[in-house]
Amino acid sequence: MISLNSSFSSVAAVTAAVVAYLAYRLQVRTKDQEWYENFNNLYVEFWNDPDIITVRSWIACSEAYSQVETIFQKRLVSNEVSASEYPVLEKVDKFCSLMIRISELTPEATSEKYENLLERLYFGFWIEKLKEREYLCQYVTQLWPRLLDRKVSSKVGSKFLPIFRKKLPPNKYSRSVK
Numbered sequence: 001m002i003s004l005n006s007s008f009s010s011v012a013a014v015t016a017a018v019v020a021y022l023a024y025r026l027q028v029r030t031k032d033q034e035w036y037e038n039f040n041n042l043y044v045e046f047w048n049d050p051d052i053i054t055v056r057s058w059i060a061c062s063e064a065y066s067q068v069e070t071i072f073q074k075r076l077v078s079n080e081v082s083a084s085e086y087p088v089l090e091k092v093d094k095f096c097s098l099m100i101r102i103s104e105l106t107p108e109a110t111s112e113k114y115e116n117l118l119e120r121l122y123f124g125f126w127i128e129k130l131k132e133r134e135y136l137c138q139y140v141t142q143l144w145p146r147l148l149d150r151k152v153s154s155k156v157g158s159k160f161l162p163i164f165r166k167k168l169p170p171n172k173y174s175r176s177v178k
Helices: 002-048 050-060 062-066 069-078 086-104 111-121 123-132 134-143 161-165
Strands: none
Touching: 002 050, 002 086, 050 062, 050 086, 050 123, 069 086, 069 134, 086 123, 086 134, 123 134
């Protein structure tokens, strides 16, 4: 009788351990799936949204940027833009918001998988190219300082840290806060 009870206890303990492990694996798989779905949604938005496509063209192409450069300069100097110029700022704000959401997406996957997914967006490329556009960079620095001065989780990997922590040139148009 005693050996039968101890056999049942052993079986129960092993069964409980197996069930706990399976529940843990299911939870991890669900979290990974949620993370990939969130990333996929951001990825699709980054490459397919017409406003984001336009902003990427301003960042990547000097000719396209020259068409809107004076709008950023005007906004930085006088804090005013016309009604027809305002959509340019809205598109940049939408781009910056998306980039913040991408950079703050907590990686549930391994850091190597996360880095690979960031590389698919060329995340670092867009940040670096944005910094080359003087007035656009100053606009983003003024209104989206967290984007260009990211404190990135160590999970992202050392490859992206220099991009986020690069010193920006002084902003002669920013207002001093007293």
